[in-house]
Amino acid sequence: MRDPLMLCLDGAHRDLERGALLMDSTEPAMMRVPDRGHENEPARRRRLDWVRGLSGSALKSLDRFDLDPARLVGNIENLVGSVAIPVGLAGPLLFDGNRATGWIPAPFATTEGALVASATRGAHAVSCAGGVRTRVLGQQMVRSPRFDFTDIVAASRFATWIAEQTQDLSVQIAEVSRHARLIGLVPLQIGRSVDVVFEYETGDASGQNMTTACTWRSCLWIEEQLARHPEMALRSFCIEGNSAGDKKLSQRALANGRGMRVTAECHVDGETLERVLKVTRDDMLRAYGICVTGSALAGGFPNVNVANAIAAVFAATGQDIACVHESGSGILTMEPDGDGIYASLLLPTLSIGTVGGGTQLPQQNDYLEMIGCTGTGSAARLGEIIAGYALALDLSTMSAVIGGQFATAHERLGRNRPVQWFTRDDLNPALLGSVLDAGAVTAVDVVGDTDGNSVISELTQRVSTQKLVGVFPVDVTIDGGAEPLELIVKSKPLDTEVMLAAHRMVTLAGGRLSEAWSRGGDASGFLGTHMRELQLYREPAVAAGLLPHCYGIVEDPAREAFLLFLERLGDDVILIDSAERPQDWRPEHITGALTGIARLHGRWYGRVGELGELDWLGEPTEPARVIDMSELWLGLFEHHKKEYPDLLDDAWLAQIVAWIDDSADWWPEMAGLPQTLVHNDFNSRNIGLRVVADAPERFELVAYDWELATVHLPQRDLVEFLSYVLTPDTDLDTIRGYVEFHRAAVAAAAGVAIDRDEWARGFQLALADFVMRRISLYLMVHTLRRLPYIERVVNVCRRLSEV
Structure with a gap:
């Protein structure tokens, strides 16, 4: 029997000869991948160009190739690219x-x-x-060649004979590989055929190629030996009889090992x-x-x-x-x-x-x-x-x-229709030209992801992996413009995606909490988040003077596309995304931000009826819904106590548990105090201060990420803001000073008198609500993705509770 390598070479030679004669052959011309047998970068490039022409696709990502083709000989044929897996x-x-x-x-x-x-x-x-x-x-690695004989008698004799050839075959195998060691031969007769299971030890190699070569050499030796034994007349053999279990489930491999x-x-x-x-x-x-x-x-x-x-x-x-x-x-x-x-x-x-x-x-x-x-x-x-x-x-x-943490079928995104997702490719000149009223758009460059994606965007990106979700800086070149227009494009997830992401996060704390969330997740404030901010920018007078400039809005429910095109805040705006830098917030910065948000609070202070006409804002959370969720809040903090025992010591946890247990008493009280429009995510991740050009010590508040805006106490924004810009060792009188400053600023903006004791009580209740409903979720996020500022924020909240 001829050496298989020579057979392969002969076959390849015939292929080449046949290829040279294709033009003269009567057979139909065969299409072939170019440069077969050549594994180098020029050959890869030619194959790539060939397949581009064949497919009609640009295949841009395949241009980049970081491997050395010379080192891939034996690993791949017809090399065209590689696949990166995270x-x-x-x-x-x-x-x-x-x-x-x-x-x-x-x-x-x-x-x-x-x-x-x-x-x-x-x-x-x-x-x-x-x-x-x-x-x-x-x-052990196993190979099982098949030997076919003239009858079952010859096959039976061979099965007996082969079991005694281990030593001679080991000599043959040693000439092929110094790593493979034959440890067993097991004949399996099937009629007049015999599969011989070769069992090898292969050291640190998987050994599949090694044992194939060793078994082939063994088969040739067996063929030579059987030529001297007419009572075991061999008709043919095959290198693999398929009883070894190679690349498939096998009961034999399960019992004997492979x-x-x-x-x-x-x-x-x-x-x-x-x-x-x-x-x-x-x-x-x-x-x-x-x-x-x-x-x-x-x-x-x-x-x-x-x-x-x-x-x-x-x-x-x-x-x-x-x-x-x-x-x-x-x-x-x-x-x-x-x-x-x-x-x-x-x-x-x-x-x-x-x-x-x-x-x-x-x-x-x-x-x-x-x-x-x-x-x-x-x-x-x-x-x-x-x-x-x-x-x-x-x-x-x-x-x-x-x-209950694995899946919740009733909250899956049960889309039963194909959706043409909005992707980065859609951020093109045609789209921007329709959004902007500033001449012909000639180029649009997405210059990266911002580091300041909201917690909501980061979570929902895990749910909405197929479409564009998040915040992206974009440079827009306009015909005749000297410099590109610098924008921020904010692509919002559906509120159902936000709810699902939050549910998945909460269920990591246990099935009981998963059920609690299912019953009352609407009390989280996430309903309507994909529409709320868009509507606010359509009615900018609602939050006049606080919003970044909006160049346009794209709303396409069929594609689940809800986008804002906002100004990219420049060097004249300070303290952007400064949650990790509370030391940068000087007193004049803090009072500047409080003055700005007080204008919003004062304008809508006590005017809940008018806010109710803004149907996009949604209904205020009913006290009963929050109270019904007490099992969830308690369960979350039980989880957090185990995860962060130093952060939530017994005294601080007891205070939080008391707030949750008593929520049936204080939440209705809080709902009865004067309400207003609040940002509801008012912290140093979502705001900046614009320096007034002719008065460098004056600052104008710029606030973004309004998707959680709702009706609440004005102190709700105050509590969250102070928890981010202060430190746990802040003097209590300093904190009281900021609380009083905000009260006075809201009163002046509203044109009403606000009782100090009532304001102080509202501050306490807003703090309890912030810790119970927001900090509980932030700490859950922190378990999955480290929020470097959140433990400090929790400690500041504890300090605020002492006011």
């Missing part, structure tokens, strides 16, 4: 393994939002409870289950029972989403992605262990390696090096890391499913 760090997870020990993070390459966060939560829970213990139980066989275990106590995973022991055992019976019904393996962790690490570290299918056949076990659980995971067919294949690509090799998985013995370490994280992810996902 990689996040999960964990770290505390390991107690043979090879994996100590704290180890894991690179997860994925486009699935929340996967890294879920794996990290599971790793945190397992680590808090003592960590994960891991062991590699064995490692690739690496790895196991992981952990104990998670009841306190950690409740504090981190928001479930009880009985919750988890019930979830596991569901997992087992559901898997049995489907004919699958009892695990939740082992393949998710495996695919993410595989993609990051250059493993064979096709092996995710077989590698993901994990077996999860769970038992009660005191007030907690014992859990273990077996991965019987984990096909991985740390040498060869994609592991040698630059980034993949760096990720392997990052977790200590290069060098001798590193494949076993990688196997233990994968097993540990797969177990942690399964526990996190299982707790999310049973705790």
Whole structure:
């Protein structure tokens, strides 16, 4: 039988000859990818140009290519580009393994939002409870060539004979590879055919290519030997009989192993289950029972989403992605262990390696090096890391499913129609020309994302990933204009998307809170947020003198597009997005901002009936709705106490709990005090001060992000503003001075007298409401995405409570 390499070369030669004769052939001309067999940058460019012509698409993103084509020989053919997958760090997870020990993070390459966060939560829970213990139980790669004989007698004789050839075949294999070691031969007779299962150890390589070459050499040797044994007349053989289970689920591989066989275990106590995973022991055992019976019904393996962790690490570290299918056949076990659980995971067919294949690509090799998985013995370490994280992810996902955190079907964005999403490509000259009344627009450049996206935008971007959401600086070139017009484009999410994002965030604190939010999430103030600010800019007199200039509005409900085109505040506006810099707010800045907002408060002070005519503003929150939500507020602060015990000590938490418990008394009282129009998000993230040109010590307030504007006490804006611009050690008399300054400014703007004691009482009630309804949610955001200023804000609120 001829060497397969020579057969391949002959075939390639014939292809080339045939290609040269295509013009003269009677066969139809065949289309071919250009420069086949050439893997260099000029050849890549020619292929890219060819496929552009074929597809009619610009394919601009494929121009950039950062890899060295010379290093990709053996990894790819017909090279045209690469795909970038985001990689996040999960964990770290505390390991107690043979090879994996100590704290180890894991690179997860994925486009699935929340996967890294879920794996990290599971790793945190397992680590808090003592960590994960891991062991590699064995490692082997399998090949199973098929030998066909004249009859079943000859096949039976061969099956007996081949089982005695391990030593001679080992000699043949050693001539092909010094890493592969034959550890077993298992003949499987099927009629007059025999599959011979070759079992190899392959060291730190996955070994699939290595064992193929070794098995081919073995087959040639067997063919030569059988030529001397007419009683075992061989008709033919095939390098793979498909009984090895390569890249597919296999009961044989499950029982006997293929690739690496790895196991992981952990104990998670009841306190950690409740504090981190928001479930009880009985919750988890019930979830596991569901997992087992559901898997049995489907004919699958009892695990939740082992393949998710495996695919993410595989993609990051250059493993064979096709092996995710077989590698993901994990077996999860769970038992009660005191007030907690014992859990273990077996991965019987984990096909991985740390040498060869994609592991040698630059980034993949760096990720392997990052977790200590290069060098001798590193494949076993990688196997233990994968097993540990797969177990942690399964526990996190299982707790999310049973705790109500995984999904809430009734609040999904159930769009049953196709939506042509508004994207960055729509920010083009045609659109801007229709918005602006300033000549022909010749160019529009989105110059980046602002660092000051609102908390709402940041959360909803995780829900509305397909469309443009957020705040974007844009340079607009107008024909005849000397300089580009500098704008801010604000693309708003739907209020339903905001509500869903908030719901997902709240449910991380437990299923009980998920149900509470479902019953009364409308009391959060998020309803109508996508329309409210647009309407305000259509009626700028409502907040006269405080708004940035608005160049135009785009409202297209069919495309779910709600956009504002605002001036980009320049150097004459100071203290923009200064939430992390309270030291920059001097007394004259604070009084300047309070004077500005007092004009709004004074204009609408006590005129709630007129505000009610602004139907876009929405109805004021009813006291009963807030009171009904007390279970949510209490549950959130129980969660925050566990997450931030130093921030919420017993005395401060007791004050907050008292506010929540007594809300049925003080919320109706607050609703009976004089109300006005408030910004309701009035802090140093959303305001700036415009320096008056001829009076540098005077400042005019500029306030933006009005989507939460509502009817409330004027002190509501005062409380939030002071919590951001002051520090926890601010003198109480200084705070009282600002409270009094605001009262006087509102009274002057309204032209009415305002009782000082009533104002002070309103300040206390507004503070309680701000802490209960807003700080509770901000701290939940802080759990998911660090808000560097929020812990200071919470401490300032505590200081304000002493006034």
